[in-house]
Amino acid sequence: MMARRLVIAGICLAVLIAAVALVLDQMASKPGPATAQSSVSSGPGGDPSNGNASGSASAPPSGSPTSGGPTSGSSASSPADGSGDGGTTAKPLEVLPPVTATPTGLPVPSAPAPLITGPLPKSATAKGSLVEGWPSSVVTMPAGTTVGSTSISTSGNVLQLTADGVVGTSQEEVLGAFRQSLVGQGFWSEDAPAPDGAVAARFVRGTDTVTVSVSVTGTGVSRFQLLGSLHTTAD
Template structure:
């Protein structure tokens, strides 16, 4: 009986010891796993895994970023601005030269047809008034003068005439074109009243307006209104 009790006690002790060993083994295994998975305080996962110094890894990353920024800045500075012209090395770009004017020079103003002193303002019936520039504005041959007049003002002379010529309207207009053309007057028709014709002669600031109409006898009645200047362009 004593031996049997000893055997039972030994079996119990062995079971207790075995259970204790299993518990200790599980605790030890958990601590080992935790120690392997937990990172060291103050270190980055990359540095811990590779064995490299954390300060060295940060410095390398900063150097790579700085190199990329420098490369971008260098490329931007080397690339010329869009739309700008680049000159070959060693050559100077000269400014564009404006083209010279190609128009012909303006002709000088014509010489005056009358001179100072100008005649006093006056008029006459049935004849040519004193001071009328008959050498510039000559009437057709056989003209009957109805009235003439002159008026002076600030270097210009206004002339008026009313007369009848024993010829057609075309003949009268042709006469004044022949005497005024050599003096560099140019002519153009202007609007006139019904039954009349009007022609304007121009030369610089000088002008002569001729108006004609046919009388009941077939003659031509013409009226003149002219402005002549004592100085060119005056």
């Protein structure tokens, strides 16, 4: 009995040893992930996408002649600071001399020649007619005018005029008659303020001015009022 048990125990031990040997053989024939990764990272032709392998292989050593720009503390420095062998002092800005030539442009228009000359008449007033000394060659009344009153007054080289009258035409026709007469002598016209129901125009030639306001009377005719200022000299 004792011999038989020994035989069985020897067979079991042999089977166990064979199984352990088979497992070890299989582990030796299949290298683990760590071994594969180690071989890839240590090989000379490693994957360029691996940051550790490519970075360590391509980075030049510190202080190498083939490195890029100058490093901190090197003898080459920016010219702006003026230090080092290659530094230069900043040049002062160049200031252009002032322009002395007088700018040219359009000439200033000269004042128009005066429309009245010679000694001015004395101040006077007339009813129903043109006062003596009225400048009829400059300010003419519309055709068909019934003169109410006229007056002139002088001050230095200025002749002031006032007049009023009635005309059997429309307001626009009255202004049109004055406009035709005055614009033909070099006046330019513009609208002027007027009370309700009236129209007005202002005529200007240099320092000379004539203002005419036209309203409508109760009988339906036009009534004008004139105020003017003429100069014997061109100011």
